[in-house]
Amino acid sequence: MKSIIEVKNFTKKYGSFIAVNDISFSVEEGTIFAFLGPNGAGKSTTINTLCTIFEKTSGTLLINGKDVTTQKNEVRSTIGVVFQDSTLDSKMTIDENLKMHCVFYNIPKKEVEERIQFVLNLVDLLDERKRSVATLSGGMKRRVEIARGLIHYPKVLFLDEPTTGLDPQTRAHIWEYILKLQKERNITIFLTTHYMEEAEICNKIAIIDDGIIVAHDTPYALKKEFTKDNAYITTKNEFELEQLLAQYELKYIKKEGYYKVEAEKIDCLLQVLSLHKENISNIEIKKGTFNDVFLEITGKKIREEA
Numbered sequence: 001m002k003s004i005i006e007v008k009n010f011t012k013k014y015g016s017f018i019a020v021n022d023i024s025f026s027v028e029e030g031t032i033f034a035f036l037g038p039n040g041a042g043k044s045t046t047i048n049t050l051c052t053i054f055e056k057t058s059g060t061l062l063i064n065g066k067d068v069t070t071q072k073n074e075v076r077s078t079i080g081v082v083f084q085d086s087t088l089d090s091k092m093t094i095d096e097n098l099k100m101h102c103v104f105y106n107i108p109k110k111e112v113e114e115r116i117q118f119v120l121n122l123v124d125l126l127d128e129r130k131r132s133v134a135t136l137s138g139g140m141k142r143r144v145e146i147a148r149g150l151i152h153y154p155k156v157l158f159l160d161e162p163t164t165g166l167d168p169q170t171r172a173h174i175w176e177y178i179l180k181l182q183k184e185r186n187i188t189i190f191l192t193t194h195y196m197e198e199a200e201i202c203n204k205i206a207i208i209d210d211g212i213i214v215a216h217d218t219p220y221a222l223k224k225e226f227t228k229d230n231a232y233i234t235t236k237n238e239f240e241l242e243q244l245l246a247q248y249e250l251k252y253i254k255k256e257g258y259y260k261v262e263a264e265k266i267d268c269l270l271q272v273l274s275l276h277k278e279n280i281s282n283i284e285i286k287k288g289t290f291n292d293v294f295l296e297i298t299g300k301k302i303r304e305e306a
């Protein structure tokens with residue numbers, strides 16, 4: 001598959017401080033790519049440089065083969081950007097906001113109506129177009145912003161925390177639209193999120209920490225490499241369980257009221273459970289989560305809320 005975003009040896013310094021340190025990665029066309037990292041890791045710096053807002057210190061950043069430093073206009077016509085903070089004019093209607101954006105992008109007058117209908121249809125807001133932005137819910141505003149980001153038919157859409165602050169139902173809706181854009185329009189989505197279950201939906205994930213890419217793979221591969229399934233066992237006979245776990249060389253941690261046992265060697269675990277079955281009062285097997293991946297790789301928890 002063709003790489004639509006290519007970043008090679010990108011470094012960004014603020015004075016002598018290195019915010020992004022020689023990172024390289026690529027994003028395949030038509031995929032959803034999640035860029036994750038703890039606070040201050042270098043996400044905004046990278047996105048803003050890709051979007052031609054910041055200047056790089058060194059390296060090469062290409063979007064659809066165009067250089068973000070020397071071919072800014074070409075890059076800008078290829079990308080749509082939805083930042084966290086709303087930049088809609090709340091005194092105007094949805095329609096007026098979109099029309100204003102058409103002017104920024106020099107969209108020929110005869111195409112404006114068709115484009116507005118097209119993008120509002122994508123986010124199910126066609127019937128609301130005459131409403132003032134001030135009267136819209138947070139989720140609707142975000143949908144208008146996504147529609148606006150698409151008005152010049154970009155190949156790549158950057159979404160900086162598109163669902164932050166929205167309730168779970170609205171978040172699910174926004175994701176429907178994101179997936180629709182990818183599937184039906186082959187638009188490449190580059191997003192940041194701090195919701196780990198959202199990262200898991202993406203095709204590829206890169207994790208940046210202290211300005212360095214520390215992991216870059218599919219969610220499945222990252223989970224396979226960085227998480228373990230565990231059995232949570234409550235027993236009536238701690239002495240016997242500990243002896244059996246030692247005998248079958250199963251790693252465990254004793255917690256208040258239960259044992260957390262690595263479930264990797266499933267044959268050994270089944271033997272222990274079988275031999276110990278009279279004493280087991282509760283057992284639960286838990287799969288590793290993407291939160292575990294993040295914690296394992298960065299040693300930091302992703303923030304719960306922005």
Ligand SMILES: Nc1ncnc2c1ncn2[C@@H]1O[C@H](COP(=O)(O)OP(=O)(O)OP(=O)(O)O)[C@@H](O)[C@H]1O
Pocket residue numbers: 014017019037038039040041042043044045046
């Ligand atoms: N204009 C600036 N001058 C000096 N240092 C900066 C500037 N902008 C960002 N930094 C520093 O660069 C590092 C990376 O910042 P950046 O905003 O890219 O991180 P981030 O991953 O987007 O963080 P967050 O999740 O908090 O938005 C941080 O240590 C930040 O303090």
